[in-house]
Amino acid sequence: xERVLTNVAVSVLFIMLFAGWGATGHKIINGxxxxxxxxxxxxxxxxxxxxxAHASDPDNRKGSDPTESxxxxxxxxxxxxxxxxxxxxxxxxxxxxxxxxxxxxQGIVPWAIMLWExxxxxxxQSGNWPMAMQLSADLGHYVGDGHQPLHCTRVYxxxxxxxxxxxSRYETTLVGQYQNLIVYTNDxxxxxxxxxxxxxxxxxxxxxxxxxxxLADSIAQVFAGSTKGTVYLQKFWDGxxxxxxQLMKNASLAVxxxxxxxxxxxxxxxxxxxxxxxxxxxxxxPSLGQVTLNWRTATENNNRGYEIQRKVDGxxxxxxxxxxxxxxxTNTYNYSFTDNISGLNAKTLSYRLRQVDxxxxxxxxxVVLVDNLIPENYSMSQNFPNxxxxxxxxxxxxxxxxxxxxxVYNSLGQxxxxxxxxxxxxxxxxxxxxxxxxxxxxxxxxxxxxxxFVQTKKMILxx
Numbered sequence: 001x002e003r004v005l006t007n008v009a010v011s012v013l014f015i016m017l018f019a020g021w022g023a024t025g026h027k028i029i030n031g032x033x034x035x036x037x038x039x040x041x042x043x044x045x046x047x048x049x050x051x052x053a054h055a056s057d058p059d060n061r062k063g064s065d066p067t068e069s070x071x072x073x074x075x076x077x078x079x080x081x082x083x084x085x086x087x088x089x090x091x092x093x094x095x096x097x098x099x100x101x102x103x104x105x106q107g108i109v110p111w112a113i114m115l116w117e118x119x120x121x122x123x124x125q126s127g128n129w130p131m132a133m134q135l136s137a138d139l140g141h142y143v144g145d146g147h148q149p150l151h152c153t154r155v156y157x158x159x160x161x162x163x164x165x166x167x168s169r170y171e172t173t174l175v176g177q178y179q180n181l182i183v184y185t186n187d188x189x190x191x192x193x194x195x196x197x198x199x200x201x202x203x204x205x206x207x208x209x210x211x212x213x214x215l216a217d218s219i220a221q222v223f224a225g226s227t228k229g230t231v232y233l234q235k236f237w238d239g240x241x242x243x244x245x246q247l248m249k250n251a252s253l254a255v256x257x258x259x260x261x262x263x264x265x266x267x268x269x270x271x272x273x274x275x276x277x278x279x280x281x282x283x284x285x286p287s288l289g290q291v292t293l294n295w296r297t298a299t300e301n302n303n304r305g306y307e308i309q310r311k312v313d314g315x316x317x318x319x320x321x322x323x324x325x326x327x328x329x330t331n332t333y334n335y336s337f338t339d340n341i342s343g344l345n346a347k348t349l350s351y352r353l354r355q356v357d358x359x360x361x362x363x364x365x366x367v368v369l370v371d372n373l374i375p376e377n378y379s380m381s382q383n384f385p386n387x388x389x390x391x392x393x394x395x396x397x398x399x400x401x402x403x404x405x406x407x408v409y410n411s412l413g414q415x416x417x418x419x420x421x422x423x424x425x426x427x428x429x430x431x432x433x434x435x436x437x438x439x440x441x442x443x444x445x446x447x448x449x450x451x452x453f454v455q456t457k458k459m460i461l462x463x
Contacts, residue, residue: 021144021248022172024179026055029147029251030140036189036256041263043271047133054137055144070104071112072145075154076207078106085208089200109151110199113142117195117258124266125366140255146199147251149213152206160218169227169236170213177233178241184249189256191264193314202254209243216240267352267364276301276363277325277355280332284351284368288381289342289395289428291370293351295335301328307354307362308337312346325355342395342430347371374426375399378453380406383433383445387460394419394445395430402426402449408433409444416443435461 021029030051037043061068079087079094088094091111094103116139123132145151150167157167175182192198216239217227224232263269267279282295293308303325309317326333341349353365375397383392398404406420416438419431433445440463446456 021148022175023056023059025171025175025248026059026141026144027052028175028179028182029144029248029255030055030137032184032186032249032252033136033140033255033259036186036253037260038188040268041260047136050133051137051140054134055141057134058138058141070106070108071142072109073107073151073156074109074203075106075156076152076203077154085204086200089196107151109142109146110203113139113146113199113258114195116142117262120259121262121266121366124263124269127269129271136255136259139258140251143202143255143258144248144251146203147206147247147254149206149209149247152203153210155210155214159221160214161221163227165227166213166217169217170240174233174236174240175244177230178237181237181241182245182248184245184252186249186253186256189253189260192257192261195258195261198254198257202250206247209247212240212243264364265367267366269363276357276361277303279353279355279365282353282365282368284349284370286341286370288397289340289430291339291341291349291351293337293339293368295353295365297326297333297335299330300326300333302357302359303327304356304358306335307356308339309352309354310339311350312344313348317352327358340430342428343425345425345427347374375428378402378447378449378455380445380447380455380457382457383459387462388435389461389463390436391432391434392459393430393432395428396447397428398424398426398449400426400450405446405448406431407446409446410438411442411444419445420447435463439463 031048033051034043034048058068058071076082076087079098081087088097089110091103091108116135120132120135120139123129123135148171150156150170157164159166216236219239220232220235221227223235226232277300278298280296280298283293285292285294295306297303305325306323308320308323310320311317320339321337323335323337339351349370350367351370352367354362355365356362377399378397380394380396383394385392394406396404396406402424403422404420404424405418407415408417408419410416417433419433420429438461440461443459443461444456445459446454448454
C-alpha cells in the first residue's frame with residue numbers, strides 16, 4: 001500500500017496513521033525550538049506558543065490538500081541508487097531519472113524542508129512576520145517527520161512478525177504514555193552552510209534507526225505476549241525511549257538551526273523595528289577577474305551607508321569597502337561596487353551588505369552567491385586600455401594549477417618584459433604592464449600555459 005492516498009474515504013485514516021510524531025510529539029519538538037534561538041534574534045515571546053499551537057497544521061491539511069501527504073516521508077530504500085545508504089540528493093536529477101510521479105510517490109520530506117526554509121527566508125526578507133511564524137511551525141513539523149525513523153523507510157508500518165500497526169504504537173501510543181519523560185536541554189542554534197547535506201544527513205540517520213524500533217517492538221511483544229497494555233509499552237520504552245528523546249532533541253535543534261539560517265540569510269531583520277532601508281534588489285555579476293555588485297533602494301531612512309562584505313568558500317566574512325548612503329529619502333537610488341578577485345582561488349564567493357544608520361545601528365542584506373568561479377579553459381583577454389599610455393591591464397584565466405609565462409615583445413621579437421613566470425593556481429588574474437622606458441609602437445604579449453596553450457595578442461603604446 002502506498003502512502004500517497006487520494007481516496008477521500010481513507011483520508012482520515014491516513015492522517016491518523018501517518019501523523020509524524022502524533023500531536024503530542026510535534027508539540028514537544030516545536031515547543032523546544034525558540035529556547036535554541038541565540039539572543040541576537042530577539043524574537044517576540046509569542047513565537048513559542050504559536051509554534052506549539054500550529055505544530056500539527058501540516059497533518060491537518062492532508063484531508064484537503066492532495067499535495068501535502070508526500071511532504072511527510074520518504075521511502076528511501078525504493079531508490080535503485082540506495083546501495084550504501086545514500087541517494088542522489090538533487091530533486092530535479094531524480095525526476096529526470098525516475099519521473100515526477102514516481103519521486104512524489106516515494107515521498108519528498110527532505111526537499112519539502114529545503115523549500116520551506118527558502119520560503120521562510122523570503123518571508124523574513126519581506127518583513128512578513130505572520131507568514132514567517134506559520135512557515136516556521138510547518139518547518140518544525142516536517143523536520144520532526146524527518147527525524148522519525150518510520151517516516152524515512154518503506155518498512156513504515158510492518159513489524160518483524162509481519163503485522164501492521166507499529167507506526168502508531170511507536171509515535172503516538174508510546175510517546176503519549178511517556179511524554180512526561182521526554183525532557184531535554186539543547187545547544188544554541190548555529191548557521192547551516194549546506195542545507196541539502198544537513199537535511200539528508202538526519203534523514204539517513206533516521207533510516208538507520210529503523211532497526212532499533214523494530215527490535216525493541218519485537219522484544220516487547222515476546223515479553224508481554226501482545227502489543228497492548230502497560231507491560232508491552234514499558235518494555236517498548238525500555239528499548240527505544242532513549243532513542244525517542246534523542247531524536248526529538250535533535251529535531252528541535254535542527255528546526256532552530258534552519259530558522260536561524262533563514263533569518264541570517266535574510267539579513268538578520270529585527271522583528272521589533274521597521275526597516276531603515278527598503279532594499280529592492282541586490283545582485284552579483286561575475287566577469288573576468290572581478291565581481292560587480294549592484295543594489296537598489298526604494299526608500300532610505302537615516303542611512304549612513306553600506307559596508308560591503310565578502311566570504312570565500314566557508315571562511316569568515318571580510319570587509320571590502322564602504323559606500324555612502326543618501327540619508328533620508330524616498331527617491332530610488334542605484335549603487336554599485338566592483339570586487340577585484342584576480343588571483344583569488346575560490347569555488348564560491350558570498351556577498352552581503354551591512355547597512356549602517358547614522359546612530360550606529362545596522363542590519364544585513366540577504367546573501368548573494370557567486371559559484372563556478374574556476375574557469376573551464378585557458379584564455380587571455382585583450383589589454384585595456386588599448387592604445388595605452390603609460391600602463392595597461394592584461395587579464396587571463398587558468399582552469400587548473402599551471403606553470404605560466406606571460407611576456408611582452410617588441411615588433412622585432414625582442415622580449416621587453418616578463419609579467420608572469422611561475423606556478424599559478426586555478427582562477428582569474430590580471431596584471432599591469434608599465435611602459436616606462438619604452439617608445440611608442442606596436443607590442444605583442446604572449447601567454448604560455450599547460451602543455452600546449454599559447455596565445456598572442458597585439459597592443460599599441462602611444463605616447
